[in-house]
Amino acid sequence: GQQLNQSPQSMFIQEGEDVSMNCTSSSIFNTWLWYKQEPGEGPVLLIALYKAGELTSNGRLTAQFGITRKDSFLNISASIPSDVGIYFCAGGGDDKIIFGKGTRLHILP
Amino acid sequence: GAGVSQSPSNKVTEKGKDVELRCDPISGHTALYWYRQSLGQGLEFLIYFQGNSAPDKSGLPSDRFSAERTGGSVSTLTIQRTQQEDSAVYLCASSPTSTYNEQFFGPGTRLTVL
Numbered sequence: 001g002q003q004l005n006q007s008p009q010s011m012f013i014q015e016g017e018d019v020s021m022n023c024t025s026s027s028i029f030n031t032w033l034w035y036k037q038e039p040g041e042g043p044v045l046l047i048a049l050y051k052a053g054e055l056t057s058n059g060r061l062t063a064q065f066g067i068t069r070k071d072s073f074l075n076i077s078a079s080i081p082s083d084v085g086i087y088f089c090a091g092g093g094d095d096k097i098i099f100g101k102g103t104r105l106h107i108l109p
Numbered sequence: 110g111a112g113v114s115q116s117p118s119n120k121v122t123e124k125g126k127d128v129e130l131r132c133d134p135i136s137g138h139t140a141l142y143w144y145r146q147s148l149g150q151g152l153e154f155l156i157y158f159q160g161n162s163a164p165d166k167s168g169l170p171s172d173r174f175s176a177e178r179t180g181g182s183v184s185t186l187t188i189q190r191t192q193q194e195d196s197a198v199y200l201c202a203s204s205p206t207s208t209y210n211e212q213f214f215g216p217g218t219r220l221t222v223l
Contacts, residue, residue: 035214040217042113042200042202042212042214042215042216043200043216044214045212045213048211088151088152090152096154096165097212099151099152100151101151102150
């Protein structure tokens with residue numbers, strides 16, 4: 001079945017650093033979504049991408065839909081303490097969405 | 110406006126007992142999804158509703174799991190004869206349309222089976 005490989009699994013960074021994470025798949029997706037989940041909460045949609053090659057920003061977040069439709073990345077610039085959480089990518093096909101296993105972001109003081 | 114709500118927020122039960130988990134989607138959202146999230150894992154798709162019908166039940170792990178949706182709104186996920194491996198957070202999401210884009214998640218129900 002379809003699977004997403006999300007990396008890195010976890011990150012420990014200093015406040016103010018930039019962050020980059022990505023998802024790859026052997027399958028083609030029509031949509032790429034990036035979610036953030038904080039403890040005790042459900043995932044919250046950050047960015048939705050609908051077209052191959054699309055580059056979209058949401059404040060300090062930037063995400064791109066890979067030209068091959070098999071990958072996507074999320075960048076966070078100038079990280080702040082509230083960026084801590086688990087970031088999930090999700091690929092949308094014709095019939096369902098597949099989620100990656102998440103990237104846990106830790107920010108060191 | 111009100112988001113997706115789920116109840117209970119936490120449920121502790123004994124092995125072998127049945128449990129019911131409830132989801133109230135955003136008003137007007139026609140699509141509703143159930144996911145399971147085990148500790149440190151991603152989201153495992155369970156079932157999808159469009160209106161009151163479930164065109165995709167492919168993710169239900171066994172026949173102990175069932176779900177229904179009434180009035181195109183509230184959904185209940187039922188787990189019969191719970192097992193310890195059923196312990197997880199059960200997340201519900203809704204979407205304005207039947208496409209799988211832009212799902213809005215509830216806070217989840219944390220189920221612990223002793």
